Amino acid sequence: MKTTHLAVLIVAGAAALTSGPILADQAVRHVPERDIPVPATVSPATQAVIARPLSPFWNEHPKSAEEWKVVIARVADGVVATLPDLRQRLRVKVEPTVIGGVQAYVVTPETIPRRTAIDYSFTSTGAAMYSFPERRVPGRPS
Numbered sequence: 001m002k003t004t005h006l007a008v009l010i011v012a013g014a015a016a017l018t019s020g021p022i023l024a025d026q027a028v029r030h031v032p033e034r035d036i037p038v039p040a041t042v043s044p045a046t047q048a049v050i051a052r053p054l055s056p057f058w059n060e061h062p063k064s065a066e067e068w069k070v071v072i073a074r075v076a077d078g079v080v081a082t083l084p085d086l087r088q089r090l091r092v093k094v095e096p097t098v099i100g101g102v103q104a105y106v107v108t109p110e111t112i113p114r115r116t117a118i119d120y121s122f123t124s125t126g127a128a129m130y131s132f133p134e135r136r137v138p139g140r141p142s
Contacts, residue, residue, distance in 0.1 A: 038051045057075065062068040087094055091110040096103065 038047050040047075042050070057071060060071055062071050083094075093108045093110065095106045095108070097106055098104065
């Protein structure tokens, strides 16, 4: 019994040692083409995102920093083009500013319901400090 186990172990070890270099010499491993279904275990909204076709730049592989800059600029331009519609749908105003020498944006809703109006001021540590000029908001420290 021990001899059989030892023989199987030796054969398996020899196969692993000899097949490694053969597989390493192959530049490409071919996998048969197949369809991968959208998972049923995610929400319908996530299914819609997964089912979308791949982005047109999915197979782009820039070779230099300059080629990367072109791809990044093209993608950024596409995102920037969607911002006016997004601001309109969310009903917000966006104002560029500089905070501590860093470019930032202040996003302000067109209307803030009176019951949730809170003044925020952020400290350098990132902690929010709340003040309630006219009305106390339930559940918030006073």
